[in-house]
Amino acid sequence: MTSSLLFNITTVAYFAAMVVFIVFLTAKNKAIGFFAILVCWVGFIANTGAIGMRWVEAYAMGYEQAPLSNLYESVVFFSWSILLIYLIFDLKYKQRAIGAFVIPFAFGGMIWAQWSLDATIAPLVPALQSNWLTYHVITCFIGYAAFAMACGVSIMYLIKINKEEKSAEGSPIGGILGMFPSSKVLDDLNYKAIMVGFPMLTLGIITGAAWANYAWGTYWSWDPKETWSLIVWFIYAAFLHARFTRGWVGRRVAWLSIFGFAATIFCYLGVNLVLSGLHSYGG
Amino acid sequence: MSKEKSFTDQLWDFFCSLKLAIIILILLATTSIIGTVIEQNKSPQEYMQSYGMSESTYKALDALQVFDMYHSYWFLSLMGLFAVNLICCSIKRLPRIIKIVREPILVADDGLFRTFPNKGEVVTTGTVESVRDKVVALLGNKFATPVVTEEDGKIYLFSQKGALSRFSVYVTHSSILIIFLGAMIGNVWGYKAYVNIVEGQSISEVWSRAGQVPIPIGFELRCDDFEVTYYEGGSRPKDFTSDLVVLENGKEILKKTIEVNDPLSYKGLTFYQSSYGPAGDPVYRFRVKHRKSGETVTVRGAQGKHLKLPGGSDLIPMGYAESYQSFGPAAQVNIDSGDHAHGTPFIVFKNYPQFDEKRGGAYAISLIDVQQSYYTGLQVAKDPGVWVVWLGCLLIVLGSCSAFFFSHRRIWVSIQPLDKGIGVKLGGNAHRNQPAFALYFDELKKEFDDTLSS
Ligand code: HEM
Numbered sequence: 001m002t003s004s005l006l007f008n009i010t011t012v013a014y015f016a017a018m019v020v021f022i023v024f025l026t027a028k029n030k031a032i033g034f035f036a037i038l039v040c041w042v043g044f045i046a047n048t049g050a051i052g053m054r055w056v057e058a059y060a061m062g063y064e065q066a067p068l069s070n071l072y073e074s075v076v077f078f079s080w081s082i083l084l085i086y087l088i089f090d091l092k093y094k095q096r097a098i099g100a101f102v103i104p105f106a107f108g109g110m111i112w113a114q115w116s117l118d119a120t121i122a123p124l125v126p127a128l129q130s131n132w133l134t135y136h137v138i139t140c141f142i143g144y145a146a147f148a149m150a151c152g153v154s155i156m157y158l159i160k161i162n163k164e165e166k167s168a169e170g171s172p173i174g175g176i177l178g179m180f181p182s183s184k185v186l187d188d189l190n191y192k193a194i195m196v197g198f199p200m201l202t203l204g205i206i207t208g209a210a211w212a213n214y215a216w217g218t219y220w221s222w223d224p225k226e227t228w229s230l231i232v233w234f235i236y237a238a239f240l241h242a243r244f245t246r247g248w249v250g251r252r253v254a255w256l257s258i259f260g261f262a263a264t265i266f267c268y269l270g271v272n273l274v275l276s277g278l279h280s281y282g283g
Numbered sequence: 284m285s286k287e288k289s290f291t292d293q294l295w296d297f298f299c300s301l302k303l304a305i306i307i308l309i310l311l312a313t314t315s316i317i318g319t320v321i322e323q324n325k326s327p328q329e330y331m332q333s334y335g336m337s338e339s340t341y342k343a344l345d346a347l348q349v350f351d352m353y354h355s356y357w358f359l360s361l362m363g364l365f366a367v368n369l370i371c372c373s374i375k376r377l378p379r380i381i382k383i384v385r386e387p388i389l390v391a392d393d394g395l396f397r398t399f400p401n402k403g404e405v406v407t408t409g410t411v412e413s414v415r416d417k418v419v420a421l422l423g424n425k426f427a428t429p430v431v432t433e434e435d436g437k438i439y440l441f442s443q444k445g446a447l448s449r450f451s452v453y454v455t456h457s458s459i460l461i462i463f464l465g466a467m468i469g470n471v472w473g474y475k476a477y478v479n480i481v482e483g484q485s486i487s488e489v490w491s492r493a494g495q496v497p498i499p500i501g502f503e504l505r506c507d508d509f510e511v512t513y514y515e516g517g518s519r520p521k522d523f524t525s526d527l528v529v530l531e532n533g534k535e536i537l538k539k540t541i542e543v544n545d546p547l548s549y550k551g552l553t554f555y556q557s558s559y560g561p562a563g564d565p566v567y568r569f570r571v572k573h574r575k576s577g578e579t580v581t582v583r584g585a586q587g588k589h590l591k592l593p594g595g596s597d598l599i600p601m602g603y604a605e606s607y608q609s610f611g612p613a614a615q616v617n618i619d620s621g622d623h624a625h626g627t628p629f630i631v632f633k634n635y636p637q638f639d640e641k642r643g644g645a646y647a648i649s650l651i652d653v654q655q656s657y658y659t660g661l662q663v664a665k666d667p668g669v670w671v672v673w674l675g676c677l678l679i680v681l682g683s684c685s686a687f688f689f690s691h692r693r694i695w696v697s698i699q700p701l702d703k704g705i706g707v708k709l710g711g712n713a714h715r716n717q718p719a720f721a722l723y724f725d726e727l728k729k730e731f732d733d734t735l736s737s
Pocket of ligand 1: 237240241244245300301303304305307365366368369372452455456459683686715
């Protein structure tokens with residue numbers, strides 16, 4: 001069993017899960033929803049195994065490094081993190097329908113990695129040989145994944161609330177939207193996901209700063225990637241304050257969450273592809 | 284009395300407002316983008332060439348301090364305003380929070396009960412006292428030991444949990460200020476510098492990056508050896524290492540081999556492996572056989588020098604390669620046969636000492652080795668504020684986790700005699716995460732029903 005075979009299985013599983021989620025929404029059959037989650041678990045296990053195999057393969061080539069060393073590896077790890085967060089939320093809140101709006105992010109990552117990113121295992125340059133790299137990447141990516149989840153939930157919220165407001169008071173909403181959780185639950189899940197993501201991003205920024213200090217003696221140098229992570233942090237801090245203390249709920253915070261995720265993606269990919277700086281290894 | 288607020292009150296309200304906090308957060312986020320789009324701290328020529336700016340545009344932007352924006356007056360002022368806002372907001376709210384925690388409302392009258400998001404009522408039998416004892420035991424068991432107050436024949440109970448979590452916001456917010464403080468300490472009492480040390484030599488001062496002035500460090504630092512290692516079969520560097528020795532009054536105090544991601548720290552200074560380069564010319568050693576006399580000698584000398592050979596000619600080393608095609612280390616040399624007419628340069632090898640025999644000149648030459656000494660380039664940092672920054676980071680993590688996962692939960696009970704039986708009212712709230720508390724409260728209410736109806 002090689003990592004590339006397992007990565008193929010992962011991609012296929014995420015695609016299948018997406019399809020089954022859509023069938024679930026239209027057929028409104030609980031058993032299909034259960035099957036969709038099962039496919040997600042298969043994909044997640046394959047994804048985990050693939051990352052593990054890649055680790056082993058790198059060691060076999062004589063490179064003692066965690067599989068978080070280039071853009072390809074970071075993207076498949078991002079997909080893995082999204083599934084991790086989604087599955088934990090599913091265990092806790094049992095809101096199946098969300099999968100239809102969250103798994104596409106994971107599938108998008110996998111298909112992009114498989115189709116157009118360089119999958120060769122290359123040794124790390126000395127600047128990246130540090131355990132801090134592992135801590136830093138893991139915390140950042142769990143944060144990003146929670147924000148992806150919040151974004152998916154916010155999109156559902158915006159679709160659902162329009163319908164809820166149009167339909168007569170009290171009458172149940174039919175069709176696919178009937179399968180969505182209520183707008184109140186979606187609003188709450190958005191907030192809960194950000195509550196996971198925000199401390200993780202905080203830890204990600206701190207571990208990054210600790211590493212920079214250990215490697216170069218400066219914990220903060222206003223490098224574009226650092227600055228963008230701070231921008232994302234400010235946006236979600238504004239989100240939390242607006243919610244905690246000014247009582248923002250509903251559409252406004254849903255948009256803020258979508259906007260925050262757009263900034264997150266720019267921080268993750270845009271900075272490498274568009275701007276220049278110390279983190280260029282990811283590009 | 285006029286309702287107009289005085290100017291100072293207005294100013295105070297302005298600095299305390301949360302609207303200001305959100306606006307500042309958004310302003311900081313948006314203005315920070317500028318410095319990620321325009322590269323910082325480049326020379327005027329670079330801006331005018333690579334961004335195609337006219338000189339007047341450059342001057343205007345320079346006046347706005349856009350080219351070093353994170354240290355500009357306006358950005359630092361925005362940060363300052365952020366800090367002032369945070370401080371004022373905390374000062375304004377702190378007394379109220381302390382009051383809530385230290386002087387809780389022990390007696391919940393009907394008016395207060397109406398405001399509780401979670402409440403319940405039970406009518407039971409027995410005396411006020413017997414019901415009180417049951418409820419005290421139940422609350423003590425399931426939640427927290429209550430404070431009991433008796434007034435006008437009625438009994439009021441109050442119990443609370445997690446009161447201290449009210450202060451987690453203050454921990455989070457003051458940690459931001461602590462980080463600012465650490466950064467300021469580092470800026471005022473610390474510096475960033477660099478130094479190059481040639482292998483075998485030592486230094487006792489470093490060069491400030493800001494002013495290019497030497498700073499004495501109070502001890503000596505020697506570099507015994509610098510080395511680059513490569514990944515097998517390639518030119519990808521695997522590691523850069525320097526063997527450093529700290530000396531005080533000529534005595535060796537500390538030895539450490541540093542590499543990228545593993546610096547040396549001594550007396551508040553930290554030395555980071557950052558660059559390297561060749562120091563001086565490489566020194567070659569050759570074994571030379573003079574064919575005519577059959578004499579074999581070893582000669583040694585730096586690149587470009589004339590090395591005397593038996594028979595009157597000179598050997599001139601011209602360059603070398605670690606790996607020439609697939610033949611290993613090689614040197615390019617030339618022979619000056621004494622009339623200053625240089626011949627054609629040729630290659631000699633270390634691993635194939637016989638190779639040069641075939642050339643058929645006056646000499647057969649093989650390479651013994653080439654020694655290149657290097658200097659190691661170190662970054663030097665002194666930052667006495669860094670521990671303050673880490674303390675702030677620790678507090679921000681603890682504070683926000685506590686702010687997210689704990690809440691101040693309070694439960695009030697009133698017990699009063701009714702016409703028939705004893706009326707028990709139960710109410711409660713949480714200052715955060717109300718849905719979770721509502722679930723908890725429903726459970727507790729059930730316990731009440733069970734205990735009091737039996
Ligand atoms: C200008 C700066 C800031 C001001 C004036 C401010 C003010 C406030 C206020 C008044 C509260 C509500 C406290 C309460 O509910 O009792 C609050 C809550 C909070 N703030 Fe800030 N804040 C600022 C910046 C930040 C930043 C940058 C963070 C980022 C970590 C942050 C994290 C929090 C958290 C986690 C809470 C929730 C606490 C709770 O639920 O009570 N604040 N902030």
